[in-house]
Amino acid sequence: MMLAGRVRVNGKVVRELGVCVVQGRDTVEVDGELVTGAEVRWIAFHKPPGVLTTRSDPHGGRTVYDLLPPELGALRYVGRLDRPAEGLLLLTNDGDVANRLQHPSRGVEREYLVVVNGEVGRASLAALTLGVDLEDGPARAASARIVERGAHDTTLRLVLTEGRKREVRRMMLEIGHGVSRLVRLRFGTVNLGDLEAGAWRELEPDERKSLVALSIKR
Numbered sequence: 001m002m003l004a005g006r007v008r009v010n011g012k013v014v015r016e017l018g019v020c021v022v023q024g025r026d027t028v029e030v031d032g033e034l035v036t037g038a039e040v041r042w043i044a045f046h047k048p049p050g051v052l053t054t055r056s057d058p059h060g061g062r063t064v065y066d067l068l069p070p071e072l073g074a075l076r077y078v079g080r081l082d083r084p085a086e087g088l089l090l091l092t093n094d095g096d097v098a099n100r101l102q103h104p105s106r107g108v109e110r111e112y113l114v115v116v117n118g119e120v121g122r123a124s125l126a127a128l129t130l131g132v133d134l135e136d137g138p139a140r141a142a143s144a145r146i147v148e149r150g151a152h153d154t155t156l157r158l159v160l161t162e163g164r165k166r167e168v169r170r171m172m173l174e175i176g177h178g179v180s181r182l183v184r185l186r187f188g189t190v191n192l193g194d195l196e197a198g199a200w201r202e203l204e205p206d207e208r209k210s211l212v213a214l215s216i217k218r
Contacts, residue, residue, distance in 0.1 A: 001030060003017075006030055007028065007029070007030055008028070008032075009027070009029075010026055011027070011029075038093055040092070040094050040208075041072075041075060041092060041094075042092045042202070042203040043072065043075065043090070043202055043203065044088060044089075044090060044190055044192070044201050044203060045089045045090075045200040046086070046088065046192060046196060046197050047064055047081050047085070047086055047087060047089045047197075048067075048198050049083075049084050050083060050084070051063065051064055051066075051083070052064070052083055061083075064089060067198050068091075068200060072200070075093050076091060076092065076095065076098060077089055077090070078090040078091065078092060078187070079110070079163045079187065080165070081184060082165075082169075082182075085182040085184065086181075086182070086183050086197065087112075087182075087183040087184035087185060087192055088185065088187055088190065088192040088195075090190060090203075096215075097212055097215045101188065101214060102163055104162050106215060106217065108187070109142060109159050109188060110160050110161070110163060111157065111159045111184070111186035112158045112160070112168055112184050113147075113155065113156075113157060113181075113182075113185055114155070114158055114181070114182055114183075115153055115155050115156075115182075116154055116172050116178065117179075117180060119154055120146060120156065120175075120177060124175040124176065125144055125145075127174075127175050128140070128144040128175065129144050134164075134170050134174065139160075139170070141158045141159060141171070142159040142160065142161050143157075143158070144156060144158050144159075145157055153180060188210065188211055189207065189210040190203065
């Protein structure tokens with residue numbers, strides 16, 4: 001379109017590819033029609049278990065986009081949850097902030113409720129915060145505590161500052177416990193709260209501001 005002379009920036013035809021514009025300062029027109037930037041959106045979604053965090057599944061499995069309304073189909077997810085996992089999943093069209101939030105250097109906290117098989121002893125609990133060796137490098141929890149002991153399982157709350165693939169499950173297996181349930185309760189400053197499985201909500205303005213602040217902290 002640019003090479004064909006269909007694009008104007010600040011009223012002038014621009015054919016040079018890669019020209020930068022600043023939203024709110026420069027105007028861009030295509031075929032005489034003003035181009036406006038998409039409204040920034042952030043939503044919190046309660047992913048149910050058994051649903052894939054992916055755009056599409058070649059095997060026909062349900063994805064998070066199958067459960068969301070069509071108008072949210074352009075949003076991208078911020079960090080994955082594997083198929084059996086459930087809980088808070090953020091989606092947005094703000095790619096820059098999303099990328100920064102997921103980068104390990106930001107140390108953004110993810111809090112999980114984890115139900116594991118068997119009884120977790122003090123030494124195993126301490127190992128989670130001291131660090132365990134995984135095939136892709138050491139991993140440690142920022143905090144780990146037991147919230148309930150059952151006859152055959154233990155419920156913990158873990159806070160991690162990375163988002164590696166199946167990190168929680170691999171850490172628990174390293175200390176000898178399989179995971180029977182995994183729920184993400186919090187991502188950064190946004191909480192799952194009482195959002196029902198399969199439901200979604202728009203983030204509040206203060207939640208959005210806090211995520212932006214987390215994405216730029218050093």
